[in-house]
Amino acid sequence: MSKSTMFKSAALALAVSATNLVMAADTIKVGVLHSLSGTMAISETTLKDTMLMLIEEQNKKGGLLGKQLEPVVVDPASNWPLFAEKARELVEKEKVDAIFGCWTSVSRKSVLPVIEELDSLMFYPVQYEGEESSKNVFYTGAAPNQQAIPAVDYLMNELGVERWVLAGTDYVYPRTTNKILDAYLKAAGVAEEDIMVNYTPFGHSDWQSIVSDIKKFGSAGKKTAVVSTINGDANVPFYKELGSQGISSEDIPVVAFSVGEEELSGMDTGPLVGHLAAWNYFMSVDSEVNDEFIENWHSFIGNEDRVTNDPMEAHYIGFNMWAKAVEKAGTTDPSAVQDALIGVSVPNLTGGLSTMMPNHHISKPVLIGEIQDDGQFEVVSSTSGLVVGDAWSDFLEGSKDLISDWRQPLSCGNYNVKTATCSGQNF
Structure with missing residues (x-):
């Protein structure tokens, strides 16, 4: 190969690499971490589709910060350790700016150390047991x-x-x-x-x-x-x-x-x-907002017999809170968005407004x-x-004296009001 050809090849490779970087920079990547196979697919596949719908709708509005959103979908296959691997892949390899995902608490517990190590963001849309508070997780499902x-x-x-x-x-x-x-x-x-x-x-x-x-x-x-x-x-x-x-x-x-x-x-x-x-x-x-959501869902999924459910609403709330916080912060940087999220209010589907509280849980109505x-x-x-939502139960010894408040100067997930000490970042 001549020197001229080598230089041309090298220049082409650099050009392709630069183009790929520009293309990546032109989109905001959103990670979708839900089981599409295995025992939990019955529940989680719909949440993947919900996220794709929400991202598509946001892109039709012009995206965020002048950029289009790009979904990155992975399948942890109801395999709890695989959730951690896929979360790391989303953050380190795919460079997502936020993750929406998990259903079971065991999958969330698997992901949690990865999200905290990499200082990323995750929105968790399903009811859970409480007894946890992380600066990197926003809990849009119900606490006990x-x-x-x-x-x-x-x-x-x-x-x-x-x-x-x-x-x-x-x-x-x-x-x-x-x-x-x-x-x-x-x-x-x-x-x-x-x-x-x-x-x-x-x-x-x-x-x-x-x-x-x-x-x-x-x-x-x-x-x-x-x-x-x-x-x-x-x-x-x-x-x-x-x-x-x-x-x-x-x-x-x-x-x-x-x-x-x-x-x-x-x-x-x-x-x-x-x-x-x-x-x-x-x-x-x-409610009018629920009617609109259902109509949009049926249009997106192409099937008027498909239903909606509570975790879908939690993703609806969480995604809109994230989008609003990104616009407020002027960046997708996780640390800036974490701070911007507290106090953000968006419509829920019952006709009211849900607010992200300092403990990273939201306000919601309870229906039977x-x-x-x-x-x-x-x-x-x-x-x-x-x-x-309470991060810590009022009915358990060791928990009833704890509060979570991620605002400065406290910035603690488990602050003991009796001893006036913070015993760590989360559980």
Whole structure:
């Protein structure tokens, strides 16, 4: 090869490299970290599609800071360690400016050290157990005081429930939530023998003996209910077995924290009618902003039969908060956006405004919905106003004295108000 040819080749390579850098600089990359395969795909695939819709809509408005948004989608395949690997790939290799993702708490716990090490941003859209606060994570799903506690209050005060089955999938979210609920119930005077706790693995399918035990537990002459933190596709055989054993919502009502419209769309809803779910949003909510969201969703997905659900609304809120904070900060730099996010308010889909609080949780209404035979929910109870999410439970020793406030000068995720000390960045 002649020197002239070598120089031309080198110049071409440099030109291509420079062009690629310019193209990368001309877009703002947004990471989408949701399982598209495995046991959680039943719930998470829709959230990937929601993010693609939100990004497309923002680009039609002109993008952010004069740049178009570019989604970068990865599939951690319901494999919890793989979530951490994919998060690192998104930040280090793909150079995303923010990540929207995870469903289970075990996946979020896997990602958390990576996000903090790289000082990136993640928006987490699903109800969770609390007991955590990170400067790098913004929690747009419900904390226990925005879902679990109000659900128990409804069952206790409106339905007269006295015996409690706490049934969950065996991982951190159900175990910690049930620990909080156990303490809350006992503080309300519920006896130890009136609380039954059961855990099953992800994807559990043989519910016959467990449902039989629930039925027996509920035959003691006291009104009994199931508080369900069962997650993923295990819900399908669970509800099917309830119907097979003749357990109706009048006999033993179930209130679920992980069953929404998307999960119901794949089930025979006949045996489920009358059972309950606690969320901060239902598709059936009557508001102009919800009507517009549903219309946009159907147009984007090309199917008017597709439903919406609570975690979709959480992504809607989180994405719009991030976009507003980026415009406010004038940059996508994570540190600047973290500071800009606190105090940002955007519309939620029930018709009000949700605000990002100093503890990186948001304010939301709490709704109790009753399953209808068309797979939708009729709202039977709602809070009179918005509830601010608690990072730390008021009902657990070691947590009730903690607060989270990421504003200066405190800038602490677990500040002990009794000892006036900050014991670390997060949990």
